[in-house]
Amino acid sequence: MADGKPTTFTLSCPVPRVADDRIVLAHGGGGRLTHQLIEKIFLPAFSNAALDQRHDGAVLPLDGLTTGSRLAFTTDSFVVRPLIFPGGNIGDLAVNGTVNDLAMCGARPLYLSAGFILEEGLEMETLRIVVKSMQEAAAKAGVKLVTGDTKVVDKGKGDGIFINTSGIGVVESGAGLINGFERARLQPRRGGPKKKRALAPEGRPLAAIGPASVQPGDAVIISGDLGRHGIAILSVREGLEFESPILSDTASVWPAVEALLNAGIEIHCLRDLTRGGLATTLNEIAGDRNVCIKLEEALIPVDEVVEGACEILGLDPLYVANEGRFAVFVPETQANAALDVLKKVEVSRASVRIGKVEESPGRTVVLQSRIGGNRVVDMLSGEQLPRIC
Amino acid sequence: MKFLSEYRDQKAAEQLAQAIRKKVTRPWTIMEICGGQTHTIVKSGLEDLLPREITLVHGPGCPVCVTPIELIDKAVAIAQRPEVIFCSFGDMLRVPGSSRSLFDVKAEGADVRIVYSPLDALKLAKTNPERQVVFFAVGFETTAPANAMAAWQADHDHVENFSLLVSHVLVPPAMEALLSSDSCVVQGFLAAGHVCTVMGYEEYIPIAARYQVPIVVTGFEPLDILEGIHMTVSQLEEGRHEVENQYSRAVRREGNRPAQERIAEVFEITPRQWRGLGEIPASGFQLRGRFQKYDANRRFPFSGEPAHESPECIAGLILQGLKKPHDCPAFAVKCTPENPLGAPMVSSEGACAAYYHYGRRQTHDVHSELPSPASR
Numbered sequence: 001m002a003d004g005k006p007t008t009f010t011l012s013c014p015v016p017r018v019a020d021d022r023i024v025l026a027h028g029g030g031g032r033l034t035h036q037l038i039e040k041i042f043l044p045a046f047s048n049a050a051l052d053q054r055h056d057g058a059v060l061p062l063d064g065l066t067t068g069s070r071l072a073f074t075t076d077s078f079v080v081r082p083l084i085f086p087g088g089n090i091g092d093l094a095v096n097g098t099v100n101d102l103a104m105c106g107a108r109p110l111y112l113s114a115g116f117i118l119e120e121g122l123e124m125e126t127l128r129i130v131v132k133s134m135q136e137a138a139a140k141a142g143v144k145l146v147t148g149d150t151k152v153v154d155k156g157k158g159d160g161i162f163i164n165t166s167g168i169g170v171v172e173s174g175a176g177l178i179n180g181f182e183r184a185r186l187q188p189r190r191g192g193p194k195k196k197r198a199l200a201p202e203g204r205p206l207a208a209i210g211p212a213s214v215q216p217g218d219a220v221i222i223s224g225d226l227g228r229h230g231i232a233i234l235s236v237r238e239g240l241e242f243e244s245p246i247l248s249d250t251a252s253v254w255p256a257v258e259a260l261l262n263a264g265i266e267i268h269c270l271r272d273l274t275r276g277g278l279a280t281t282l283n284e285i286a287g288d289r290n291v292c293i294k295l296e297e298a299l300i301p302v303d304e305v306v307e308g309a310c311e312i313l314g315l316d317p318l319y320v321a322n323e324g325r326f327a328v329f330v331p332e333t334q335a336n337a338a339l340d341v342l343k344k345v346e347v348s349r350a351s352v353r354i355g356k357v358e359e360s361p362g363r364t365v366v367l368q369s370r371i372g373g374n375r376v377v378d379m380l381s382g383e384q385l386p387r388i389c
Numbered sequence: 390m391k392f393l394s395e396y397r398d399q400k401a402a403e404q405l406a407q408a409i410r411k412k413v414t415r416p417w418t419i420m421e422i423c424g425g426q427t428h429t430i431v432k433s434g435l436e437d438l439l440p441r442e443i444t445l446v447h448g449p450g451c452p453v454c455v456t457p458i459e460l461i462d463k464a465v466a467i468a469q470r471p472e473v474i475f476c477s478f479g480d481m482l483r484v485p486g487s488s489r490s491l492f493d494v495k496a497e498g499a500d501v502r503i504v505y506s507p508l509d510a511l512k513l514a515k516t517n518p519e520r521q522v523v524f525f526a527v528g529f530e531t532t533a534p535a536n537a538m539a540a541w542q543a544d545h546d547h548v549e550n551f552s553l554l555v556s557h558v559l560v561p562p563a564m565e566a567l568l569s570s571d572s573c574v575v576q577g578f579l580a581a582g583h584v585c586t587v588m589g590y591e592e593y594i595p596i597a598a599r600y601q602v603p604i605v606v607t608g609f610e611p612l613d614i615l616e617g618i619h620m621t622v623s624q625l626e627e628g629r630h631e632v633e634n635q636y637s638r639a640v641r642r643e644g645n646r647p648a649q650e651r652i653a654e655v656f657e658i659t660p661r662q663w664r665g666l667g668e669i670p671a672s673g674f675q676l677r678g679r680f681q682k683y684d685a686n687r688r689f690p691f692s693g694e695p696a697h698e699s700p701e702c703i704a705g706l707i708l709q710g711l712k713k714p715h716d717c718p719a720f721a722v723k724c725t726p727e728n729p730l731g732a733p734m735v736s737s738e739g740a741c742a743a744y745y746h747y748g749r750r751q752t753h754d755v756h757s758e759l760p761s762p763a764s765r
Contacts, residue, residue, distance in 0.1 A: 369433040381725070381727055
């Protein structure tokens with residue numbers, strides 16, 4: 001005003017600077033920023049009748065359920081580093097992981113919850129990418145994300161994003177049970193866990209899809225090649241470069257399971273081959289059922305680049321994590337039919353039979369090597385460590 | 390996979406096994422030097438293909454196994470210093486010291502990192518100038534060139550906050566120590582292919598002559614090992630004791646000269662303690678001359694408690710081929726990969742680990758896992 005000119009200024013309160021490029025603590029505080037986060041990022045991505053209520057929980061219709069249907073319920077937490085990796089990110093992983101856990105129960109995935117723990121300073125763009133992937137994965141798997149929660153922790157107290165997803169699915173009447181199963185074959189195996197069996201309405205014994213139904217004589221089928229997810233993660237973490245990049249196999253495997261159920265295949269057990277890989281999964285089943293699982297190394301598919309990476313790092317692809325692969329146990333007589341069904345579904349196009357279940361030696365996984373010798377495939381002890389030379 | 394599946398071919402393996410069966414007329418004991426070869430043998434079930442007359446015993450070629458316990462204790466003490474980033478190849482981490490392993494102190498907050506190359510550790514030193522970066526330089530002649538290169542590069546780039554805790558060991562003196570022992574049972578050797586890739590095999594010629602023992606430089610794939618056994622058995626049956634090269638696709642007689650020159654520039658020969666075997670004269674490398682400023686031993690003086698080995702561990706006998714892991718009463722009972730009594734149970738090249746993971750046929754308990762890095 002020193003020069004006598006009137007000062008011009010606009011009459012408006014200074015709007016608090018909204019952090020819109022990074023997560024700040026207030027995004028988890030329950031106030032305006034939390035609401036903005038929900039409205040700008042989560043609701044547009046996941047919008048559905050239950051979520052749009054913005055209530056404390058989701059009230060879900062059960063009209064689709066028929067008599068005899070049962071619910072499957074599961075939960076899983078995702079803490080992967082890096083958040084974004086070749087072939088996916090923590091978002092689609094968190095959806096597919098829980099969808100697949102439901103699928104392994106023979107359940108059609110219906111609803112998911114998502115709990116986000118975000119680290120202060122996380123770039124909003126990263127969150128957008130992750131949420132978009134979740135949206136796409138959920139749409140692809142046919143699940144609705146119906147309730148959620150967001151917390152923000154101080155910088156240094158998290159690793160960008162942690163996600164927990166829980167899922168509800170429905171095991172449709174008759175599905176997930178072993179049809180026409182004979183009582184004699186359902187007796188608990190010697191040394192195995194003794195479980196009471198429920199009876200189906202028509203008096204037939206029920207056997208759920210699961211390790212308890214694995215029998216000597218079953219064929220072991222896997223839904224594709226092994227090790228892609230683990231090596232994709234490792235390649236980024238360790239800065240390894242390959243001629244052709246290895247993409248994570250993260251995917252919903254429900255379409256494959258649904259096809260098996262629709263085709264009336266007598267599924268004894270389904271297991272996804274996540275942490276610990278094929279070897280760990282099979283050891284758990286062999287141990288639970290006191291059976292021997294015999295594999296042939298030459299039949300187990302591993303992509304050449306994955307195999308090369310494993311050779312360099314001293315890792316065994318049998319122990320490397322997968323996120324879109326599962327093992328299915330079916331009676332030998334149904335193995336070919338199951339393979340025919342699986343090969344018609346995109347996610348399990350490369351399914352192969354890799355071995356069989358035998359009586360003895362119990363609690364053992366044996367692998368016939370490519371040169372024809374035999375060895376035990378053990379449970380993983382700790383993590384696989386890169387070797388010296 | 391190219392250059393891999395050819396060496397795991399069942400038909401060729403059966404032909405080689407048949408050739409061995411045809412050749413053998415009496416019992417022979419053959420030692421594979423390298424732990425990598427031991428793992429191939431057990432992992433591929435290769436002994437199923439061999440005639441009963443052939444006994445394979447497993448040699449001392451596991452760098453993790455022969456690193457003295459005093460040095461593990463020293464590594465643990467250095468890693469606990471707040472200013473230190475301690476870098477190591479992965480399979481040293483689980484090796485038990487007198488009371489703790491590097492994994493244990495990592496869980497307690499020490500900055501212990503797995504690297505794939507000593508040059509990665511040097512890079513860490515450059516990007517963390519306020520920290521002291523120490524690399525655990527263990528191994529046979531195979532890893533010596535890379536470790537020599539790291540010291541050389543540090544010197545060239547004037548990196549001050551980098552050092553090496555060196556425990557390098559050499560194969561030929563260990564072979565001589567085994568052969569000159571009264572209890573030696575070994576009649577022929579499969580020499581370690583990758584060691585010879587660096588060093589060549591001329592230095593084995595006097596050993597073969599002096600101890601009248603065939604030495605066949607052998608690779609690491611199942612067919613390599615079967616062919617190496619066939620060549621060794623042929624020599625034994627024909628009364629020859631020569632040095633032959635099965636692994637000719639990687640090994641030349643003179644080895645890798647530039648690598649040898651770099652080793653000679655950075656390291657000098659020294660007596661070394663071998664875990665389970667004791668001191669062997671002129672059996673290791675230490676930093677020489679102007680590179681001694683990168684010696685972590687000098688930079689971080691250590692006066693710990695005297696080291697003590699588990700009295701139940703028979704690693705020494707296993708590393709000399711006098712016992713097999715199955716012969717140890719603690720094997721898979723008191724000594725497991727989760728609670729090891731000795732290094733051979735945790736190293737990826739250790740004989741006990743190979744037997745534990747691939748060789749047990751009896752039922753076993755499911756062991757709890759260590760936390761694994763997140764992949765989900």
